[in-house]
Amino acid sequence: MEGGSVVVARAITGAEFDxxxxxxxxxxxxxxxxxxxxxVSSVLVAGSALAAFLLLALIxxxxxxxxxxxxxxxxxVAGEGLTIVAILRHVRALHAMARRDxxxxxxxxxxxxxxxxxxxxxxxxxxxxxxIAAARVSRFxxxxxGSR
Numbered sequence: 066m067e068g069g070s071v072v073v074a075r076a077i078t079g080a081e082f083d084x085x086x087x088x089x090x091x092x093x094x095x096x097x098x099x100x101x102x103x104x105v106s107s108v109l110v111a112g113s114a115l116a117a118f119l120l121l122a123l124i125x126x127x128x129x130x131x132x133x134x135x136x137x138x139x140x141x142v143a144g145e146g147l148t149i150v151a152i153l154r155h156v157r158a159l160h161a162m163a164r165r166d167x168x169x170x171x172x173x174x175x176x177x178x179x180x181x182x183x184x185x186x187x188x189x190x191x192x193x194x195x196x197i198a199a200a201r202v203s204r205f206x207x208x209x210x211g212s213r
Contacts, residue, residue: 092170
């Protein structure tokens, strides 16, 4: 017991290592897909804002009577505003999912990085298997992700 905490380590097998690494790889793929969806959503927000601006420009260019122009502008801009709000709510949910997947992925990978040399030694892995496992683990970021 050091510093008031007890650490209990249980060795895992090579098969368990491979299974955990596969789970982490699926989480990384999910994280990347979520990021792509968030980027598409950001483009949709920009498109909606542009559509609202173009609607206002079209109203001015057509010279509609003031009352009609105001009515069209209010309805159009309100519709685009609601679209933007809905997309931003979706993006917020995507970011929450990404943070969840990232935390789980990093927790698993940090453990695997630490255990890899011991498992390889205990199970007598050959150099090729160790190199393949190390290459798979190296795909993952260290700590919190910035950009890949």
